[in-house]
Amino acid sequence: MVKGNLLVVTAPSGAGKTTLVAALLAADSQVQLSISFTTRPPREGEINGKDYHFVDRAEFERMIAAGELLEFAEVYGNYYGTSQLWINEVMANGRDILLEIDCQGAEQVRRLFPEAIGIFILPPCLETLESRLRGRGKDSDEVIARRLAVAKEEVNHVDEFDFVIVNEHIDDAVRDMIAVVRAQRLTLARQSERHTALISSLKG
Amino acid sequence: MVKGNLLVVTAPSGAGKTTLVAALLAADSQVQLSISFTTRPPREGEINGKDYHFVDRAEFERMIAAGELLEFAEVYGNYYGTSQLWINEVMANGRDILLEIDCQGAEQVRRLFPEAIGIFILPPCLETLESRLRGRGKDSDEVIARRLAVAKEEVNHVDEFDFVIVNEHIDDAVRDMIAVVRAQRLTLARQSERHTALISSLKG
Numbered sequence: 001m002v003k004g005n006l007l008v009v010t011a012p013s014g015a016g017k018t019t020l021v022a023a024l025l026a027a028d029s030q031v032q033l034s035i036s037f038t039t040r041p042p043r044e045g046e047i048n049g050k051d052y053h054f055v056d057r058a059e060f061e062r063m064i065a066a067g068e069l070l071e072f073a074e075v076y077g078n079y080y081g082t083s084q085l086w087i088n089e090v091m092a093n094g095r096d097i098l099l100e101i102d103c104q105g106a107e108q109v110r111r112l113f114p115e116a117i118g119i120f121i122l123p124p125c126l127e128t129l130e131s132r133l134r135g136r137g138k139d140s141d142e143v144i145a146r147r148l149a150v151a152k153e154e155v156n157h158v159d160e161f162d163f164v165i166v167n168e169h170i171d172d173a174v175r176d177m178i179a180v181v182r183a184q185r186l187t188l189a190r191q192s193e194r195h196t197a198l199i200s201s202l203k204g
Numbered sequence: 205m206v207k208g209n210l211l212v213v214t215a216p217s218g219a220g221k222t223t224l225v226a227a228l229l230a231a232d233s234q235v236q237l238s239i240s241f242t243t244r245p246p247r248e249g250e251i252n253g254k255d256y257h258f259v260d261r262a263e264f265e266r267m268i269a270a271g272e273l274l275e276f277a278e279v280y281g282n283y284y285g286t287s288q289l290w291i292n293e294v295m296a297n298g299r300d301i302l303l304e305i306d307c308q309g310a311e312q313v314r315r316l317f318p319e320a321i322g323i324f325i326l327p328p329c330l331e332t333l334e335s336r337l338r339g340r341g342k343d344s345d346e347v348i349a350r351r352l353a354v355a356k357e358e359v360n361h362v363d364e365f366d367f368v369i370v371n372e373h374i375d376d377a378v379r380d381m382i383a384v385v386r387a388q389r390l391t392l393a394r395q396s397e398r399h400t401a402l403i404s405s406l407k408g
Contacts, residue, residue, distance in 0.1 A: 006361045013404070022208070047303070049274070122399070122402065122403070122406065123406070124402070125402065125405070126405045126406060129406065149348075149408060151406075152406060152407055152408030153408045154406055155403065155406040155408065156407050157408050158392075158396075158403060159392065159394060162391065162392060163387070163390045163392065163395075164390060164392055164395035164396070164399070165390060165395075166399060166402065175386070176386065176387075176390055178383070179354035179382070179383040179384075179386035179387045179389055179390070180381035180383075182379070182380065182387075183367070183380075183383045183384045183386075183387035183388075184387075185381055186367045186368060186369060186383070186384055187366065187367060187368075188362075188363065188365060188366060188367065188368055191367075191369075191370070192362075192363070192368070195326070195368070196372060198326065198328070198329065198370065199359065199362060200306060201329070201330045202216070202326060202327070202330060202333065202355075202356060202359040203355045203356055203359050204353060204356030204358050204359065204360055
């Protein structure tokens with residue numbers, strides 16, 4: 001079984017990342033969204049192993065102590081985190097894992113998985129970004145200015161990624177995502193692993 | 205205008221390269237097949253600048269002397285060659301150039317264009333390769349054995365390429381080609397060039 005790829009997808013909020021990722025997942029069944037572990041109790045309708053991996057506090061703290069987590073945070077008394085162990089297992093089964101994280105998280109991931117493929121998504125222009133961040137017009141100018149500052153700080157890190165997709169026309173951007181993910185399975189390294197026997201049978 | 209990519213496509217004969225390249229060209233109008241220069245007179249129906257660039261001997265020899273050719277050969281008294289100058293012009297206009305060459309040619313191209321993207325196409329198994337090389341069964345075993353030896357010698361160089369496509373199901377292989385070519389336009393380097401103004405307007 002050839003190892004899957006680790007895909008790290010980052011974008012300033014307002015770039016349309018969620019829609020793009022959903023379209024990729026619908027189009028390519030080899031890609032699996034990373035599922036976080038949490039100590040928060042499941043809500044109505046949430047499925048263990050699909051929405052989250054629900055674990056108790058003792059188990060989560062064991063995972064922290066064992067160094068199994070790629071990153072974690074405590075929010076309102078509940079832990080949330082990504083299991084490095086789980087990611088490695090899924091990838092070992094030949095699936096690609098997609099992690100939706102901010103550029104700080106992306107940097108942590110690159111340190112542990114240097115072969116991770118970074119994809120950065122940009123909005124088509126500043127005006128689009130601003131209007132998306134403005135949302136329904138219910139927030140104060142101060143709140144919006146803060147959101148814009150955070151978004152811009154994300155874009156400062158674009159140079160740390162391998163691929164850049166500009167989400168101007170959603171259909172084109174989806175095709176871009178699909179192409180990047182497909183092409184990364186066709187690199188010499190991946191194909192040499194996948195087709196070792198074929199290649200050696202064809203060599204002179 | 206952002207520079208196009210130089211795509212070098214190589215395969216042992218019998219891998220189905222010609223069909224794949226034709227499908228890519230039909231699907232992606234940004235890709236332009238490299239057109240050779242020749243001193244051979246045009247045949248009925250051949251169009252200058254489409255089938256070949258037809259030039260006279262004096263002009264071809266001027267191109268050789270000026271170092272404008274990436275590679276050239278003389279076959280039955282006629283010159284054939286690829287103009288480096290022409291390739292640079294087409295790429296400068298933002299189009300991708302596709303060169304169909306053998307691994308020796310690919311090596312020469314990499315020396316002059318280190319950023320060229322190498323794509324190697326493999327047949328799905330040795331039996332398919334052998335039966336395709338056998339063709340219509342009119343050739344002697346010796347001729348077929350020689351063809352197979354040449355094909356295997358090509359495969360020896362697979363490790364010099366960036367991407368490997370196994371042509372088992374033609375539809376999948378065509379999608380692979382299209383994905384690789386599309387993804388290569390989305391690398392950080394290309395997108396930073398293409399969207400310089402956008403990126404600087406979005407930075408904090």
